[in-house]
Amino acid sequence: MNIGEVAEQSGVPAKMIRYYEETGLVRKPERSPGGYRQYGEADVHTLRFIRRSRDLGFSFERIRELLKLWSDRRRSSHEVKKIALAHVAALEADIIKLTGLRDMLRHLAGKCHGDDRPDCPILDNLGGNPASERRSNASGRN
Amino acid sequence: MNIGEVAEQSGVPAKMIRYYEETGLVRKPERSPGGYRQYGEADVHTLRFIRRSRDLGFSFERIRELLKLWSDRRRSSHEVKKIALAHVAALEADIIKLTGLRDMLRHLAGKCHGDDRPDCPILDNLGGNPASERRSNASGRN
DNA sequence: TATAAACCTTCCCACCACTGGAAGGTCAAG
C-alpha cells in the first residue's frame, strides 16, 4: 500500500504520516524499489489510533505512551486508566478556565447598552484601573 | 520612559512590545539620540489594554479591532458588544467541545477496571472499529 | 575620567504540529 491509500484509509494526511515517521511516532516502513513507502493493514490501524487520540485532544507525548501500551500484550489497564484520567483532569482545568473567561465577558457585555452611545464597560474594563495585579499565567494543555 | 520600565508597568515583556510594534499592533515610538525607544503613559495604558485582552483570550485580530474602538471617541458601544459576544460564542463552542471530550474519556475510563489485567475499553475504543467516519475537523478559536 | 553594570539595540534560532510548494523521480494506463 502506498502512502496515499494508507492516508485515505486512516484519515491521516500523507504529509502528517511522513511527519510522524520523522518524529519517531510511527515506524519507518519498507520501501518499494522506486523508493515509495510501503504500508500494511497494521499501519492503517496505528494511524487510525493516533488520529482518534488526537481527536480526543491527547498530546503527542501521551499518544506515545498510549501507543506503547496498545502494542503491549502484557500491559496492565492501570497504566492506561492513569493516562486517561490525567487527561480528563487537564481537560477539566481548561474547561474551568474558559468558563470563567466566558462568564466574565458575558457579564461585561450584559452591562454594555450596545447602542450608539460610546460608553462601554467592556472597553472601560480592558483599559481601566490596574489595581494590584501581575502577569497571571494561563494555559496548561497536557 | 525606556522599554524596560514600560514593560514592567504594563506587564508586557520587552520582547513582546517589540514584536507588537513589528506586527503593527502598537505604534513605533520616538527614539532617543542613542536609538532607545521612548514611551509615555499612553503607551503603558495601551499595552495594559492588550495584555488584559489577551488574558481574556481575544485573538490579535480582535484586539486590533478593540484597540481601534478604544481610541475612537465617537465609537458606538454596539460594535464593541458585538465583538465581545462573538468571542463569548467562540468560548462557548470550545467549552462544549472540551466537555464532550472529557465526558467521553471519563466514560471510557469508568469502564476500565484499572487493575493488572490487560483488558481496557479505552485502548479498544481508540484502536477499534472505524465505522463510518471521515476526518472531522476541530478547533476554531476566534 | 575610566570603567563597570545595567540597559538597550538588532538579528537569528527554536518551539509545536502542521501546511504548502518546488523540483524532480516512479508508476500505470492509453
Next chain:
DNA sequence: CTTGACCTTCCAGTGGTGGGAAGGTTTATA
C-alpha cells in the same frame, strides 16, 4: 512513448513567544 497521477526530498512559513549572541548607550561609582 507520453501523459498524468502519484510519490520523493527539501525548504519555508505559521503564531506568540522565549532564549541568546554581538554590540551600542547610559548611568553610577571608584
